[in-house]
Amino acid sequence: MLRFCLAFVLFAPSLAIAADLVEGLVNVIDADTWVVGGVRVRLHGIDAPELGQNCEKNDGKAWACGNWVTQEVRRRFHGKPAQCTPLDWDRYGRVIARCRVIGQDAGRDMVRRGVAFAYRKYSTDYVAEEAHAASERAGLHGAHVQMPWVYRASDVTQSSGPCRIKGNISFSGECIYHAQGQEHYSKTRVSAGGKERWFCSETEAKAAGWRKASR
Template sequence: MLRICAIFVLCLIPLLAAADPRGRIRVIDGDTWDVGGERVRLFGIDAPESDQTCQSPDGAVWGCGQWVSQQVKARYEGKRAGCKAVDTDRYGRIVARCEVAGRDVGRAMVSDGLAFAYRRYAMDYDLDEKGAAVNGRGLHGSRFQRPAQFRSAKRSAVPPSRQDCPIKGNVSSKGVKIYHVPGQEHYGRTQINMAKGERWFCSEAEARRAGWRRARR
């Protein structure tokens, strides 16, 4: 019996280790990465959505969501991260604290104004955000809408009709944003699910500005 238990424990160790992603980083957006091939949602922070905009002090509207994604890619893409799993979210992603070169990336991003403390789930980075706000770092130099509020507003918005805006903005199972125009191979069977962040576009330029790319076929 003891031998059977020992074998079970030894078999279980690799499974437990797999729950804590480690490896090279591929940035999906500000707070969602692939780490060693595992999809990870960074714990305790909330970064702007890729199609989110902010307003500068002079009133100019700018793509702060795309800017954050670019900044995060410049900092972390291709580097090695060690993550500690905390939970799994409703999309099946591992929610984890991650470190790069021994530094908590969630804390670093909030401190530099690239993301916000996600106080709905944790207060770990509350003071870091307050410090960034006082010093006007990153997003705090502009007028912004918190990402959760932005997502809620999008869900409650009345979607454009197919007749007015026929381009379909689809989000793949891997989180890739792809748009389909009438006449393309998969246009007819592509469905729009607003709850997933999918939407209609009136022009290809509008779709590209929002962070979508054209389907290859």
């Protein structure tokens, strides 16, 4: 029997893309990944710092920018009704969609406020909003920030940051997380640039469809 995480990757995209809209209340997993109406959605055209990513303020002080953008997005959108137009799906099984919350394009709003960047690799829809945010030094533009796509592709792990729960993919394709203190935690590795990832809490891992290791 396939576990939820693997089953979601295999089956959810085709169901979501077949629908005209994905509708429901917003559950913010991180700044650019939401669950809307039970469907895991990756917001189109934007990219935001990862939950465990740290940045640096202009005064040289460390800043947990990944946590900040997630909290800002939760404050603005969590629990509100959204209508998302599916455009594609990604290799993680998320539906890529343009989402509107209370009549406004959420991605456009986030880039304009400086809590996300225009993801030029896939879309130029929000380049003008990013230029405006940069000119105002809004949000992320007022600090030294490694672009999230560069951060994910680097060989540097988040093990020294606040997110210490390891999300690992088993040989059978199961999504399993390991918490500190468990038997295989120290031996478990999180591959950079792939589907494996770090989580900041067990609640976050479970919401993403991962199960806890049995020991």
